[in-house]
Amino acid sequence: MVVKNICCLGAGYVGGPTCSVIAWKCPEIKVTVVDLSKERIAQWNSEKLPIYEPGLDDVVKACRGKNLFFSNDIKTAILDADLIFISVNTPTKTFGNGKGRAPDLKYVEGAARMIADIAQSNKIVVEKSTVPVRAAESILNILSANQRPGVSYQILSNPEFLAEGTAIDDLLHADRVLIGGEDSPEGRAAIEELCSVYEHWIPRKNILTTNTWSSELSKLAANAMLAQRISSINSLSAVCESTGADVSEVARAVGLDSRIGSKFLQASIGFGGSCFQKDILNLIYICESLNLLEVAAYWQQVIDMNEYQKSRFTAKVIESLFNTVSGKQVALLGFAFKKNTGDTRESPAIHVAKTLLDEGASINIYDPKVEKSQIIDDLTNPSICEFPEQVKSRVKIFEDAYSATAGTHAIVLCTEWDEFITYDYNRIYKGMMKPAFIFDGRKILNHEELIEIGFHVQTIGKKLSRPRSPRCWSSKPNI
Ligand SMILES: NC(=O)c1ccc[n+]([C@@H]2O[C@H](COP(=O)([O-])OP(=O)(O)OC[C@H]3O[C@@H](n4cnc5c(N)ncnc54)[C@H](O)[C@@H]3O)[C@@H](O)[C@H]2O)c1
Structure with a gap:
């Protein structure tokens, strides 16, 4: 079989960009991305795509309507496809056995059942969603138990390593593409089919083929190790703040060691993202299920350190504001979990906002890409909010940073958007209550310059001195 027709179940942050790039690089392959959500598909077919990713608009515009289609007609897409990507969401369970740890595989199972119900010809089914080790076995069980006569399936694992904010670049210049499959003639043939798709733009030497379980585990391992580096440098940032060392200098010195490398050593408010x-948590759950309790405890520390970092930063904000934020106005710059995305899933900004609201503050929020409705949804989500009306009355969302900061006692920078570096902080300072505070949770601002202007500046992993000659200590903004 030569792959001529691809279907992708799930038009999210992974399915959308991945299949757009496949369509762009493989003009002879028809790619149809389907989703249960009518709204999401309508957005993919509109001028304003449902997700923001640098470069994505151009790729979609180049192929949409030619060999790239977004549709809710799941049945036709499955019937016509030679190869089906499962790119549906796999959130952490919020109920029942494994609550708060195990991934909820109901969407993956739903996708497998749809394929089994609809397919009338042989299919290569590719797990692109991040799943626990041996999930491919469950998918195959569902498909085999419902198989029509004469229809056969090959299941491959092809985890996605893209990072939001750089997804298109990551897809075009992937460090590696990983494909796991069954060690049988049919399994090897299916791996070759998927390889031939990626070989349109990825050199063969960068396409790694493994057994299915290694591929599934490698995705969890890669994310666990990336997050571990962030928690490691964040743990050292606390030591820096107590000793006078500067975590940026430490990270540079450590990262220049070629055995360690410099990436993912930027201390911050903590990691977020979906x-x-x-x-x-998925890895921890697997370890616990295998009775590997020491291994589970080891990885749990990476998450605990991240929680500690978020709480430590927010506690510092409150302590610096004379131990109370009740009745104060605080501006939050950035709400996305990182720059160049509008995604807020697990964003540290949610933790900061919730704590400040719980302590009685009113908050003004500005983010260049996050929709107002998304911010309100996140802050009024029943899992973190008891009194949604109170939140709505104390949260204001702004279209620009100058209006968001006007009249506030403090700015808390939660996302590393480039535009935050370029602002006129003299103007911002004039509009704020005094003393004016800035808490730089991403270490991106010029702290010396801010101190010179008159700000009280706090950041991660470095002690900063107070303003030399505060220009104004009146409690009113001097606009
Ligand atoms: N977001 C990332 O940066 C990233 C990176 C690598 C891997 N992943 C993994 O990829 C998977 C997808 O993540 P995402 O961020 O794209 O999720 P998402 O929530 O943005 O998108 C998933 C989409 O799947 C749709 N869906 C669910 N069941 C369906 C079905 N049966 N048929 C058709 N559509 C269905 C949902 O409506 C949703 O639009 C997850 O397992 C995630 O862990 C995500």
Whole structure:
């Protein structure tokens, strides 16, 4: 079989960009991305795509309507496909056995059952969602138990390593593509089919083929180890703040060691996003199920350190504001979990906002890409919020940073958007209550310059001195 027709179940942060790049690089392959959500598909077919990713608009515009289609007609897409990607969500369970740890595989199972119900010809089914080790076995069981006569399936694992904010670049220049499959003639043939798709733009030497379980575990391992580096440098940031060392200098010195390398050594308010925490919890759950309790405890520390970092940062904000934020106005710059995305899943900004609201503050929020409705949904989510009306009355969302900061006592920078570096902080300072505080949770601002202007500046992993000559100590902004 030569792959001519691809279907992708799930038009999210992974399915959308991945299949857009496949369509762009493989003009002779028809790629149809389907989703249960009518709204999401309508957005993919509109001028304003449902997700923000640098470069994505151009790729979609180049192929949409030619060999790239977004549709809710799941049945036709499955019937026509030679190869089906399962790119559905695998969130952490919020109920029952494994609550708060195990991944909820109901969407993966739902996708497998749809394929089994609809397919009338042989299919290669590719797990692109991040799943626990041996999930492919469950998918195959579901498909085999419902198989029509004459229809056969090959299941491959092809985890996605893209990072939000750099997804298109990551897909175009992947460090590696990983494909796991069964060690049988049919399994090897299916692996070759998928290899031939990626070989349109990825050199063969960068396509790694393994057994299915190694491929599934490698995805969890990669995310666990990336998050572990962040927690490691964040743990050292606390030592820096207590000793006078500077975590940026430490990270540079450590990262220049070629055995260690410099990436993922940027101390911050903590990691967020839909994957790191979920995938480590998934790994922990697997270890616990295998009675590997020491291994589970080891990885649990990576998450605990992240929670500690978020709480430590927020506690510092409150302590610096004379131990109370009740009745104060605080501006939050950035709400996405990182720059160049509008995704807020597990964003540290949610933790900061919730704590400040619990302590009685009112908050003004500005983020260049996150929709207002998303911010309100996140802050009024029943899992973190008891009194949604109170939140709504004390949260204001702004279209720009200058209005968001005007009249506030403090700025808390939660996301490392480039535009935050370029602002006129003299102007911002004039509009704020005095003393004016900035808490740089991403270490991106010029702290010396801010101190010179008159700000009280706090950041991660470095002690900063107070303003030399505060220009104004009146409690009113001097606009
Ligand atoms: N977001 C990332 O950066 C990233 C990176 C690598 C891997 N992953 C993994 O990829 C998977 C997808 O993540 P995402 O961020 O794209 O999720 P997402 O929530 O953005 O998208 C998933 C989509 O699947 C759809 N869906 C669910 N069941 C369906 C079905 N039966 N048929 C058709 N559509 C269905 C949902 O409506 C949703 O739109 C997850 O397992 C995640 O862990 C995510």
